[in-house]
Amino acid sequence: MPLHPDSPAVPTPLPFSFELYPPRSDAATLALHDTIRILADAGPAFLSVTYGAGGSTGGRSLEVLRRIRATTDTEPMAHLTCVGNTYSGAAALIREFLDAGILSFLALRGDPPAGSSEDAAFLGDLESSAQLVQLIDRVQAARVPYTEARVPGLPGAAHVQRRERAQIAVAAFPRGHPRSRHPREHIDALVAKQAAGATLAITQLFFHADDYLSFVSRAREAGVTIPILPGIMPITAPGRLRRVLELSGEDLPGELAVALEIEPTADGRREVGVAYAAALVRAVVAGGAPGIHLYAFNHHDTVLAVLREAGILTPHPHKEAAR
Template sequence: MTTAFRPPVSFELYPPRSDAAASALAGTIDRLAEVSPDFISVTYGASGSSRTSSLDVLRYILHHTNVDPMGHLTCVGSSHRQASSLIREFLDAGVLSFLALRGDAPAGLAEGEEFLGDLKSAGELVQLIHRVQAERVPYRETPVPGVPAARQLNTQRTKVRIAVAAFPNGHPRSRSTSQDIDTLLAKQAAGANLAITQLFFHADHYLSFVQQARQAGVEFPILPGIMPVTSPTRLRRILELTGEALPSGLAIELEVEPTEQGQREIGIDYAANLAAELIAGGAHGLHLYAFNEHDTVLQVLERSGLATTAPTRKTTREPAPAREPAREPAPARTPEPRNRT
């Protein structure tokens, strides 16, 4: 019997960039699926730089597991026609969950140079996803049971899940928490039905933000995003990318520990304690950044008391996810931060 997490847990992966990484990622997906996550999300590079491999990973999740695959989409560099075509491609592949992001400027872009394209905000992208799905699955007439030749309008469509970003410690371009919450309300009005937070290191930052969001009228679940920090180098990179304040206690522990294994244990314990505190404080669930390997995040769940395994692999096997031919990522790669509206 399959037992789902209560509360739900989800993971984030990024597309593989070599044969070896692709082979390893298939095994990682299978192991993550065994703990019955609510969904597994797959990042999508700026300007479609990982379009094919992202879709291949999503298809692998769809066809090899019982887990819902969530595709990332951004507003970067796309016309309405291009964005609509891409959304339709994801939907036609069977992907019905999305993380809609405004997106960050590509590296090397000159100051003030435009990079977004026709869509200027995550809210506009949310609306476009709903519109494409509505056009793709139009209303249909169906027979009326027991009434010969009678027809009725079928108004039910398959609904899509659309997540957006939230920022417990503020978006870099925001002037206040109130502005961040107003932006979240606008995303809700556009049709978003889930939020995943930017990284943070203290439970009260998340819990306070959620309380303020609820009081302002945000109704959908807000998942806390947790990234196990297993080395001083990774911590420095995370802070550089996200602008988060230095968690001094964690930073000191990582710096004084001389061994990589010891640093890894410190990072896992910190993330596990944070996860347990968040759940105790009423968090709807947990979203874990997996760095394309399963062992660390599964240990976080085990140490936080949330690990329940169940067989979720489908019996039909297909080739491992396709990949781009170059640019093997560094072992300690940090997923792209969600510093965007």
Template sequence: MSCTTARFSFELYPPRSAAAAAALPATIDRLAAAHPDFISVTYGANGSSRTTSLDVLRYILQHTDVSPMAHLTCVGSSHAEANRLIREFLDAGIRRFLAVRGDPPADVPAGETGLGDLRSSAELVQLIHRVQAERVPYGELPVPGIDARAVLGSREHVQIAVAAFPNGHPSSHSVSQDIDTLLAKQAAGANLGITQLFFHPEDYLSFAQKAKDAGVAFPILPGIMPVTSAARLRRMLELSGEDLPSELAIQLEIEPTEEGQREIGIAWATDFAQRLLDGGAPGIHLYTFNQHQAVLAVLERIGLLPGAGTGVAGTTSRTTH
């Protein structure tokens, strides 16, 4: 695949302190200047970050030319609450969503799911489409020369992404079950997939091909995070449950300097992303950790930044992992 045809996008999380909130606009501006397909903003379970998520989304809408993507979860929401939240995002101008089931709160009693009225992300996908259809049932245009309006045959649609799991969802029993779940999300109206973190290109490439063979028609973007410290790698493994990428872990552990670890992480992510694109991935989704430097360095090295070629750094720093 030519890098010039690949899409890329970024993910942010709502700031958790006043200092982080003050620093985030500059990061957003730097990310937006790279002209990503979209910038997604995470959303805490049970609405724990609703206000701050919406603030970040509004900043992206009002101060950049980039389309923002809002995360929505099923956990703990009634139909009425979810309906209100979706309408609030739509009224703010959001037209892209990532619909996920979400993790139940830690205090959920044994045997309970922690979910509200919405039992799956497929139901959430359907609800987003339904709210948009009710909110804007059709479009109108003025008819020249007369005091009337013509009804358009189509209405504005939204993009709804869903999560994909190259190495299986924790509650899944097989790859075929994960793919069946993707097919159900597609039937509900999902039109993009974004993977959870993984550390071996073959995991994504095999999963994406099996999904395509089964009838999943929407593109699936691999999610990548440059791992710029040993501590961050440990945290990522705790959150994702993925197997340890041993070579990367060893390199990070034996490198004594922060700058050295940062370069190892960028070089590793560059090679990782390039192998995915070479294998047929339609693009990459970069988890930024609310920092722009590492992800932009990866994009520069693989030639995805506007005006970038192959990138001198990309030709000198790529290694095989």
């Protein structure tokens, strides 16, 4: 049931990626292994794995990242947050990820724990994601300042080469950060993250293409040159929409909300959510988005359906099995 049947077609191939979170039970772990396999088979640029506030799921995050590294050809991306981290603790965690072969990170300031004040006291030693970006770069430089390639036929000789630098992504906020003190603070923050060494930005969710496109335009005018990936979340239930709006502070997307409320079946609501997200994908790509990042909620069927309906993926052999 497409909400926007006249949305422009998407050019292919277009890079896409997915966000996952660590499982909370053994049964969820087995299900996530299947999801990783199926999502990786679709050919994403990377699979990112969230990291619990204050390190609550740090060990499980690393397990998932290792699983992606060991069983797929897809790049794993580790989330890191400033919340509750000391310099030494964050540096140790970064080294642990690097030792596991992880070379892609998403550096986040993070949200305050429930019930904490809105000042910076909850952050620990790291006060901004820009500082975390710099720390990732310094830890990697200290661990591998350069690499050496042997020279055939000359024992002991080597070519000294520059190390492969980590890709460090950061968050961007199309409609402003909830704790921004002035209208341009989120743009200034993105400029600072880029100056600190960020190589990619991924937006928080949004529901209207103009929110993303106008944000990118303002960021470019301010001097941001790194790619800005739109983060899109397919919403397939009214309760999920309400919860997302509570957490994000986004305005109610009226067309989507009404369509979800009046649709009587779960399958019908899924079609509504997929169609809305696919139309959003087509619109932002038509406006110049360099790729698409989808929040998967640890399920592969919905996000792959969005990509198929948007014209990014052809029908996939896993489609029927995933339903």
